[in-house]
Amino acid sequence: MKKLIIALAATAATLGSFTVGAEAQEKTKVCFIYVGTKTDGGWTQAHDIGRQELQKALGDKIETPYLESVPEGPDAERAIERMARSGCALVYTTSFGFMDATVKVAAKFPKVKFEHATGFKAAENLATYNSRFYEGRYIQGQIAAKMSKKGVAGYIASFPIPEVVMGINAFELGAKSVNPEFKLKVVWANTWFDPGKEADAAKALIDQGVDVMTQHTDTTAPMQVAAERGIMAFGQASDMIAAGPKTQLTAIVDTWGAYYIKRTKALLDGTWKSEQIWDGLKDGILTMAPYTNMPDDVKAMAEETEAKIKSGELHPFTGPINKQDGSPWLKAGEKAEDGVLLGMNFYVQGVDDKLPQ
C-alpha cells in the first residue's frame, strides 16, 4: 500500500512538473456562464456551439473559459464575480435568471463588459441581447395546424415570463392563420433544465390527446417521449433531429455564433458599446432546422412564411388579434410594439390554459 502511494505521488509529481508555469497569458478572456450543462442538447448547447465558433474565429486573440450548471441565485453572483476578477474582459451571462446577479456584478466592475441574454436591464457596461424566437414559433404553429389531425397541440412551457408567453401566443397565432379553431394546451414544467420533469410534462400532454407538441425547455427529453409515443414534435434551441429522426418537424436553432463573433470583434477593436439587441431570422441569430417528416405542400408553406418574415413582409403579431377573453388587442393591420411584446403578460384567443399569475 505504502509503495503504491509513493509511486502514485511520484507519477503525479513528475507529470505535474512538465506543465506548471507554462501559462503564457496575453490573450483576451471572453467568458461564458451557463445555466445547464453544455451538452444539454438544447439552450446551453446552442450557446456553447456559439462559443466554439467564436473560439475558432478569433482563436489566436482570445480564450473562452466558461462555467456550466450555475444555479440562478447567490451562486450565480459569486460565479460572475469570479469571472470578472479572473481577468475576463467580456462576460456573457446566458440565462434570464442571471439578470439581477449580472446587474450587481457589472456595477462593481465598471471596466469589465457584460452581455446578458434575454434580459431587460442594461447599464453602461452591460448590454442585452435576445433573439426573436417568436418568428420561428409562428412558423411552427402553422406547421402544427397543418399536421395535427385533432386540431390541438401541446406546449411545454418553463416559467410564465413574458418571453415564454410571447412564444406561446406566436405559436397559437401561426396555427390560427391556418385553422382558426386551433387549440393549444400548455403545461408548465417550471424549470429550464430537468429531463425528468420535461418528460413528465410531455407524457401529460400526450395523455390529454395532443398529436403535435413543442417545448420551451432546454433538453431533448420531450422529443424522445414524442418519438416513443409516435406523435410529431418541434425541437428547441438546438437541432434535436438526432433525438427524433422521424419525429422532429423542424426546430428553432439558436445560432449565437455570428453575434458572439461580431461583438467580441467590437471589444477587441475598442468599439464595444452597451446596446439592447433583439435580432431575428433575417439577422441569422436564429435559423430553422430543415423541414422534415412533412408533406411537400406543408414544407412549401413553411418556407414561404420564413421568407416573408425575413423580408419584413410578415410580422407574426399583426392585428386583428383578440386577447384570450375575446376582448380586442390589436386592430386590423396594427403591429405589436416591441415594448409590449417584451412585457407580454396575457394570452391571445385560442390558448387553452390559465396563465399562472
Added chain:
Amino acid sequence: MRIELERRASASGLFSVVSPILALTLTLLSGALLFLMLGKDPLHALYSFFIDPLLEVWSLHELAIKAAPLILIAVGLSVCYRSNNWNIGAEGQFTIGAICGSILPVMVPQWHSPMVLPLMLLMGMLGGALYAGIPALLKTRFNTNEILTSLMLVYIAQLFLDWLTRGLWRDPKGFNFPQTVSFAPEAVLPELLESGRAHWSIVFALVAAVAIWFMMRFMLKGFEVTVLGRSERAGRFAGFSARRMVWFSMMLSGALAGLAGISEVSGSIGHLQPSISPGYGFTAIIVAFLGRLNPLGIIASGFVLALTYLGGEAAQLSIGVSDKVTRVFQGLILFFVLSCDTLILYRVRLIFGAGRNVEARS
C-alpha cells in the same frame, strides 16, 4: 496473501490524529489521478482547486459564506449522532427555518423596525426545531426510525417551499418568476467587513461551535449525550432519559439548521426562491464526520468542504473540468474518512499462506 482487520485492544491514539490527515492525503492523490486521467495537469488542477480560492480576500469571504451553514448544521448534527439519534433531515429543517424566518419580510414588508431581524432569526430557529420535532415525536411515540422520517420530511419541506414561491408568496411584480419580494434592508443580515460579502452567519456558526464544544466538554448535558449514545442502559442507571435526549438533540440540531437556513436566505439570497441550498444539509453530514463529531474539528472540516464548492468553480474556469468534480471530491473525502477511521479501532494485518488463518482467529 490476504488482508485481515484485527480489532485493537483499545482505540489507537495515533490513528485518531493521523486518520483525517491520511484521508485528506488519499483524497488528494485520487484527485490527482482523476485529473491525470482526464488529461489535465494534476498539480495545476489541485492548485487551482484547493489553493487558488485561498489567495484572495474576496474569495475568503465567499469561503466563509459557504462554510457558515455547513458548520452551523454540522455542530447540531454532532450532538444528534453522539447521542445515537440519526437526523438525516437537516436539509429539510434548513428549508423550514428559512421559510419561518421569512414570514415577516414577505408578509409584512411594510413593517420597518430594528426588531425585524432578531425576530426573523428566532422564528427561523423555532421553525427548524419544531420541524425536527416531528421525527422526534414519531420516534418517542411510535418508535419509528428517525433516519427514514427525517429524510422524507426533507422532500416535503422542499416541495412546500416550491409551492410557496410559485404560488402564495410569489412577488406580484416579479415577471411571474418564482420568487418572493426582495427583503427590505432591515431584514437583511449585515455584512461583516467592507472587503467582501461575508455576513454574520459565520459568526453564528463559530459561536455555536464553541458553545456546543463547551457543553460537550464541561457540562453535565454533554456527559448525558455521550453516555446515552454509548449505552442507553448505562444512561438509564445514571438517571438519564433516552426519550428526552431524542427531543433535546433533534430540536437542538433542528434549531441550528433553521438558523442556518434563515441566515442564508437573509444574508446571501435576499428573497425566497424554489431552491435555496446546494445540499448544505447533506454535505453537513460529511462535515460532521470529517470533524470527528467534535465541534472544533467541525469548524475545520466545514472550511475544507466549503473549499470544495469554491474549488470546483475555480477549477472549472481555469482548467475546464466539469463542475461534477466538486461532488466527486466530497464523495472521496467522506469515503476515505470513514475507511481511515477503521484504523483507529482495527489494525491491518497481511496474512501470508492459508495455514496461519486459524492462528489469527484464535
